[in-house]
Amino acid sequence: MKRLLLCFSSVLIKVALIAQSDNIPTLQWRPVYHFTPDKNWTNDPNGLLYLNGEYHLYNQQNPFENFWGHMSWGHAVSTDLIHWKHLPIAIPEKIKDSDTTWIFSGSAVWDKNNTSGFCKNGGCVVAIYTAHSPNRRNESQYIAYSNDGGKTFVNYEKNPVVDLNRLDFRDPNVFWYEPGKFWLMTVVVPDMHKAQFYSSPNLKDWTLLSEFGPQGYTGANWECPFLIQLPVEGTNVKKWVLGISAAGGERGVFEQYFVGDFDGKEFKNDNAADKVLPLDYGDTYYAAIPWNNVPGDKKIYIGWMIPNTQPTWPWRGQMSIPRDLSLKQTPEGYRLIQKPSSVITKSLDKLSDNVVSVANLELNNEEINPDKAGKIKGNAYWLDAELNVKPNAVAGFRIAQQKDEGGKVINETVISYNSSTRQLTVDRTNAGGKLNEHALKRTIDIEGNSNAVKLTILLDKSSLEVFVNDGEAALTTYIYPGEHADNITAFAAGGSAEIKNIKIRDLSNRGK
Missing domain, CATH: 2.115.10.20 (Glycosyl hydrolase domain; family 43)
Structure with missing residues (x-):
């Protein structure tokens, strides 16, 4: 091109x-x-x-x-x-x-x-x-x-x-x-x-x-x-x-x-x-x-x-x-x-400065930071997760997130799965930067009838790639978060969900 x-x-x-x-x-x-x-x-x-x-x-x-x-x-x-x-x-x-x-x-x-x-x-x-x-x-x-x-x-x-x-x-x-x-x-x-x-x-x-x-x-x-x-x-x-x-x-x-x-x-x-x-x-x-x-x-x-x-x-x-x-x-x-x-994946652990692993995280209409110890520094990481989302619930992750003192969102990108519609959505409405306003929300229809979904999320400063169910679908885009927009949270809304496992690898220095 x-x-x-x-x-x-x-x-x-x-x-x-x-x-x-x-x-x-x-x-x-x-x-x-x-x-x-x-x-x-x-x-x-x-x-x-x-x-x-x-x-x-x-x-x-x-x-x-x-x-x-x-x-x-x-x-x-x-x-x-x-x-x-x-x-x-x-x-x-x-x-x-x-x-x-x-x-x-x-x-x-x-x-x-x-x-x-x-x-x-x-x-x-x-x-x-x-x-x-x-x-x-x-x-x-x-x-x-x-x-x-x-x-x-x-x-x-x-x-x-x-x-x-x-x-x-x-x-x-x-x-x-x-x-x-x-x-x-x-x-x-x-x-x-x-x-x-x-x-x-x-x-x-x-x-x-x-x-x-x-x-x-x-x-x-x-x-x-x-x-x-x-x-x-x-x-x-x-x-x-x-x-x-x-x-x-x-x-x-x-x-x-x-x-x-x-x-x-x-x-x-x-x-x-x-x-x-x-x-x-x-x-x-x-x-x-x-x-x-x-x-x-x-x-x-x-x-x-x-x-x-x-x-x-x-x-x-x-x-x-x-x-x-x-x-x-x-x-x-x-x-x-x-x-x-x-x-790349065979060397991920060597490339990672810090790793956060959490299993069996229960969510019920709430938002939780899986990195409570604050090991992940900044917006260059590799996130693997497996979710089980109950019917009528929406669950996923809010990444590159920043809120003001009153709790109002300044920046965030929302990656969510709706088990009822079996759709995965990437919402960049508050992602930051100059983005194509016609492409702020992108949706993928997920094949099958399962409440479970596997996600691999690659955030690298301004680039974002999401892989679904071991590569059955991929979504590639950009975000431009502010300097302090580096929080990660897992959430469930409209019901409950379980994060069976989540692993976040900090690649800020990618094994330099």
């Missing part, structure tokens, strides 16, 4: 153009265990690749300013998906005479067999990206190669490798398709709401295989596709998932997915053409793509969290928590499961 000026609604256009004229630091909102750039603007994750023990995260970046423009590929690496080392710009914008080429989104692969002929010492990294020319009003697909582990790239002299001679044609996502022994590219024609599939033996010569769409949600331009094969939990079945982002229509910021089969040429959707499956129920999650080349064929992806109109400085924009992907068979069909990656 790149051309904010052309694709987004007027609200999001303003987001892209906000400049920090006062350059006032907002470190109180800077995440500590999510990826953010050192400074300046970032958007889509690009070129996700695991190589030599490191997760490479390239990303759309403005190297000069705190708003969208001068699009280039930033670069960072991590061994644990929490601690990121920022590296120099990997692929900068190209300026030649009066023409400028922006480096839009794409992917990166490890060409271990040197199919491209670019590699000097066995394998090499090849990036596949969209070259956007504002002056020529053209988007086409370019490749570049790296023989130093992805630090610097050389553009292929015969670029472009795929060109439809049109403005809207972007975001190639490429991986090695083993059954056919070829490279497979998924790329979108945004205004036609179509994904195209191409094959290549060498990353240089591409053949169109088929098209998919328009299907699902078509209220905004399609962008940032990915195609991935996922296991169905508890079975030997594998299905293909096609992810598509689309922002600017009546759904606002939105990403959807399709489940089906891919035979090496065509993707066929299991569901009706008008069926819409949201990837995330929040108002910020976008442009998510998976990592290539992860050991054990592990499926991990990450998305961009689109900034609200609230200014931040010296950075703007961040990534979500990396998520493990799988599928689950439900009465309605196969559905996506996404959880915070086990690469």
Whole structure:
């Protein structure tokens, strides 16, 4: 997702153009265990690749300013998906005479067999990206190669490798398709709401295989596709998932997915053409793509969290928590499961400064602080809880909370479950900051008929991610609480509830 000026609604256009004229630091909102750039603007994750023990995260970046423009590929690496080392710009914008080429989104692969002929010492990294020319009003697909582990790239002299001679044609996502022994590219024609599939033996010569769409949600331009094969939990079945982002229509910021089969040429959707499956129920999650080349064929992806109109400085924009992907068979069909990656969760206790654990907490029309000892300092923590909410009651958590001396709420975000309607709600009415007033309350319909619900709540200064029932649903958003809005309470209203267990890990220093 790149051309904010052309694709987004007027609200999001303003987001892209906000400049920090006062350059006032907002470190109180800077995440500590999510990826953010050192400074300046970032958007889509690009070129996700695991190589030599490191997760490479390239990303759309403005190297000069705190708003969208001068699009280039930033670069960072991590061994644990929490601690990121920022590296120099990997692929900068190209300026030649009066023409400028922006480096839009794409992917990166490890060409271990040197199919491209670019590699000097066995394998090499090849990036596949969209070259956007504002002056020529053209988007086409370019490749570049790296023989130093992805630090610097050389553009292929015969670029472009795929060109439809049109403005809207972007975001190639490429991986090695083993059954056919070829490279497979998924790329979108945004205004036609179509994904195209191409094959290549060498990353240089591409053949169109088929098209998919328009299907699902078509209220905004399609962008940032990915195609991935996922296991169905508890079975030997594998299905293909096609992810598509689309922002600017009546759904606002939105990403959807399709489940089906891919035979090496065509993707066929299991569901009706008008069926819409949201990837995330929040108002910020976008442009998510998976990592290539992860050991054990592990499926991990990450998305961009689109900034609200609230200014931040010296950075703007961040990534979500990396998520493990799988599928689950439900009465309605196969559905996506996404959880915070086990690469992170296996090290959570080491990352935590303090941990609060409480079991069998009974609530009856009351509000209780589970952290009575005050171990959790600030708004960077990881909360896991299991609730049993009696019929007609609403229960959950009030986070990033501050009240005045009279008990009136100044700031809080309310995460609640209604067992009668089986709905989970995130209410940001009093969350603080400049938020989209049309998205202050977001609701998820929970499958099944149980009074119980499991929640994983990731609060990281200004970013909030909520995972429901072991990843059956996810909601990603922003909040901007005041300096002293750091209280956590559990509550029940309209009846009683039991918190079977709650564990809160303080990640303020994330194991520094």
